[in-house]
Amino acid sequence: MLSEQRSASKTMVGFEHVNKIFNPGSVNEVTLFHDFNLELEQGSFVSVVGSNGSGKTTMLNLLCGSLPIDSGKIIVDGQDITNLKEHERSKFIGRVYQNPAFGTCPHLTILENLALADNKGGSFLLQRGVNKRRIDYYKTILEQLHMGLEDKLKIPVKALSGGQRQALALLIATMTPLKLLILDEHTAALDPKSAEIVMELTKKVVEEKHVTTLMVTHNLKFAADYGDRLFMMHRGNVVFDVSGEDKKLISIRDLTNRFDEISIEDGN
Numbered sequence: 001m002l003s004e005q006r007s008a009s010k011t012m013v014g015f016e017h018v019n020k021i022f023n024p025g026s027v028n029e030v031t032l033f034h035d036f037n038l039e040l041e042q043g044s045f046v047s048v049v050g051s052n053g054s055g056k057t058t059m060l061n062l063l064c065g066s067l068p069i070d071s072g073k074i075i076v077d078g079q080d081i082t083n084l085k086e087h088e089r090s091k092f093i094g095r096v097y098q099n100p101a102f103g104t105c106p107h108l109t110i111l112e113n114l115a116l117a118d119n120k121g122g123s124f125l126l127q128r129g130v131n132k133r134r135i136d137y138y139k140t141i142l143e144q145l146h147m148g149l150e151d152k153l154k155i156p157v158k159a160l161s162g163g164q165r166q167a168l169a170l171l172i173a174t175m176t177p178l179k180l181l182i183l184d185e186h187t188a189a190l191d192p193k194s195a196e197i198v199m200e201l202t203k204k205v206v207e208e209k210h211v212t213t214l215m216v217t218h219n220l221k222f223a224a225d226y227g228d229r230l231f232m233m234h235r236g237n238v239v240f241d242v243s244g245e246d247k248k249l250i251s252i253r254d255l256t257n258r259f260d261e262i263s264i265e266d267g268n
Helices: 002-009 056-064 110-118 132-143 162-173 192-209 220-225 244-248 252-265
Strands: 011-022 030-041 045-050 071-076 093-096 180-184 212-216 229-234 237-243
Touching: 011 056, 011 212, 030 056, 030 212, 045 056, 045 220, 056 093, 056 180, 056 212, 093 162, 110 132, 110 162, 162 192, 180 192, 192 212, 192 220, 220 252, 229 244, 229 252, 237 244, 237 252
Parallel strands: 045 212, 045 229, 093 180, 180 212
Antiparallel strands: 011 030, 011 071, 229 237
C-alpha cells in the first residue's frame, strides 16, 4: 500500500520518522535527528544549505548507508532501503564528494576509471585490453565535458586538475542508470571558474538524465541559481523550504537573512 501511495505522488525519497543519536548514553550524547520526515519528488533537483552541524552531511550519510539510523525508515522509489548496506545502495545511488579522489581511482588512468564505472555492480577485473567500441563510447561522453579529456585516456586521474577530476567524478557517478544522485559539496574544493564549469555540467547531466538530485552546498549562489527546490537545515530540522516559482525568485540576500534570523533565535 505504501509503495502504491508513493508511486501516485511520484515520491522518490522518503525519510519517515527517522531518529539518529550520536554517543548515546554518554556525556557527549547528541540527538541530531528526532522524528525527521522528508520527501523528495521524482526528478527534482534539490539544493540543501545550512550551517556546520545542521545535519546536512549526516542526512546524506544516512541516505547512502554510510551511517545507520537508530529508528524509522528510509524509502527510495517505493523500496524500504533502511537495512541495505552501503554497497547495495550504491547500485542505484550515485555520490560525488567534495574530494574527487573519493569518486575516482587517482592512480588508474581515465580509461581504467571509466571501464570500472561501466561495470558498476558487476564482477570485473581490469584486463589488458578494453573493447574498442567502449573506448569510442568513452571518448564520446568525455567530449561532452569540453575539457579535452577524450585525448587523455591513458593519463592517470591524479594528473588532472581539480575541475577535470570533479567533472570526471560526476560523469563516472552517472554512467549507469541511477534513481538518485547525491552531490556532497562537490564544488567546494574548486577555484571559482572551475566550480562554475562543474555546476553547468551538473545542470546538463541532471536535465539530460532526469535523475532526482540532492545537492548539499555552502555556496549560496549555486543554491539559489540551480535546482527547482531549496531547503535550509538547522539542528536536524528543515527550517526553510521553497520550490517551484518561489524558488526561482529566491536570492542570496533572502538566504543570508534567513541565516541571520536563525542566529538571532539561537541567541547568537
